[in-house]
C-alpha cells in the first residue's frame with residue numbers, strides 16, 4: 001500500500017506532477033534530454049496554439065504513433081516463456097548436435113505457444129491448432145523446432161499454404177469470421193483438398209481445445225535427419241510430452257471461457273511460472289533408418305502422415321522446463337523470430353515439400369515484420385554462442401564488423417575480426433542422391449488421404465469420437481452452402497461410415513452423398529465449374 005501512496009506535487013494548474021527524487025530518476029527524451037514537464041505541451045500563450053518547436057511533445061507522439069508492428073501473418077496470438085532444455089543421455093551415436101552430446105547438459109530455450117488463425121487479440125480457447133515453437137540457444141547456434149500440437153498438417157506442399165490460410169482467416173469482403181467458428185471458405189477449401197482429412201480429424205478432436213498450454217503435446221511434424229560424427233544418417237521425428245499430462249476442455253466450456261476470460265491460457269502460463277509450478281515437457285525422438293522408410297506404408301516426406309508409435313517407439317531424450325516469464329512481452333514474445341531453417345550441425349532437413357517451403361517463408365516474413373535483415377540483433381533472437389560473419393549494414397545494424405575486413409578470402413593474417421570457414425566443425429548437409437526431370441510433381445506415394453484419418457478416429461474412445469461428431473456438426477452447420485456440407489460428408493464416408501452417418505444426421509442432410517473418389521484426385525476429379533455453380537454468391 002505504501003508504494004501506491006501519492007508522492008507528487010500539484011502543478012500550477014492544479015494537475016498532478018510527480019517529481020524526480022532519490023527513488024525516481026529524472027525522465028529524459030529518447031535523446032537523453034531531461035524533461036521538466038510531462039503534462040503540458042508548449043503553447044504560444046496560456047490558451048494559445050501549440051508550438052512546432054515542442055520537441056518533447058513531438059518525440060512523445062512520434063514514438064507512440066509507431067508502436068505497432070505487423071502481427072504475424074499466422075500464429076499472431078501467442079505466449080512465450082524462457083527456460084532450459086536438459087539432455088538425459090548423450091545421443092552422440094545418432095547425432096553430433098552439440099546440445100545432445102553430454103548427459104545433464106542444460107541449454108537455454110525460449111518457447112512460444114500460439115493459435116494459428118486468430119488475430120493478436122483473439123480468444124485463447126478457439127478451436128484451432130496450437131503452435132509449439134522452441135528456440136534452443138545451443139553452443140553451435142540457434143536451433144528452432146517450430147512445431148504444432150498436432151503431429152500432421154493439412155497440406156502436403158507449401159504451394160497450398162497461402163490458400164489454406166486465406167480460407168481459414170476472415171473472408172475478404174466481410175472481415176469475419178476467424179477460427180472460432182467455421183465458415184464456408186474454410187470448409188470449401190478443405191472439401192476440395194482431400195489430403196487435409198487426417199488433420200481435420202485431429203482438429204475436430206479435443207486436441208484443438210486444450211485445457212491450457214501446459215497440458216498439450218508438441219510435434220516437429222516433418223521428418224528431419226540426424227547425422228553423427230561419422231556422417232551416418234537416420235531419420236528423426238520430434239515429440240514433446242507434457243509432464244502435466246494431456247487435458248482438454250469440452251466445447252461448451254471453451255465457449256464460456258472465451259467469453260469470461262479470453263486470456264485464460266496465457267494467464268495460466270503466467271501464474272504457474274509465478275508460483276514456481278514450472279511447466280515441463282519431455283522431448284522424445286522417433287529414429288528410423290532408410291530401410292524402415294522404404295518399407296513404411298506411407299511416404300515419410302508426407303507431412304499429412306505420422307509414424308505410429310507402435311511401429312517406432314518414442315525414445316525420451318531430455319526435458320524442457322519453463323521457469324522464467326518474459327520481462328517484456330513485446331521485446332521477447334512479440335519480437336521472437338522462429339524459423340525452420342535455423343538448424344545446427346548434426347541435424348538436417350528432408351525433401352518434405354512443405355518443409356522446403358517453410359524454410360523460405362519464415363525468414364521472408366520476419367524481414368518485413370521486424371523491419372529489415374538485422375532482427376538477429378534483438379536479444380531474444382541473438383545466439384548465445386560466439387558469432388563471426390561479414391554481414392553488415394541494413395536497417396538497425398548494431399553489430400557491424402570491426403576494423404577494415406568485411407570480405408573473405410583476404411590477405412590479412414592477423415586481425416581482431418577475420419573469421420574463416422572450418423571444414424571439420426562447420427555445418428554439413430546430409431548426402432542425398434537425386435535424379436530426375438525438373439517438373440511440378442506430386443508423388444504417387446503421397447496418395448492415400450484416408451487410412452491414417454481412419455486410424456486416428458478409431459483410436460479414440462467412444463466419448464472422444466462423440467466429440468468429433470459434435471464438432472463436425474457444429475462447425476459444418478455454420479456453412480451456408482449445403483453442397484459444401486455434403487462434400488465434406490463424402491470424404492467422411494471414406495474414413496468411417498458411422499462417423500459420416502452421425503454427421504449427416506446431425507446436419508439433417510437430405511441425401512447421403514457418394515463417397516469421395518478415394519484415389520489421389522487429378523485436376524479432372526475436382527468438381528467441375530458446373531457443379532460449383534451452386535456455390536455462386
Ligand code: HEM
Pocket residue numbers: 071072073074075078112113114130131132133146147148153157158159161219220221222303336337338354355357358361362365366369
Ligand atoms: C508461424 C509459414 C506450416 C508452425 C508462421 C509464420 C509464417 C509461417 C509466415 C509467421 C512467422 C513470423 O511472423 O514470425 C508457414 C508456411 C507453412 C507453415 C509457409 C507451410 C508451407 C507450418 C507447420 C507448422 C507450423 C507445418 C508446424 C509444424 C508454426 C508456428 C509458428 C508459425 C509454431 C509460430 C511461431 C512463433 O511462435 O512465433 N508460419 N507455416 N507452420 N508456424 Fe508456420
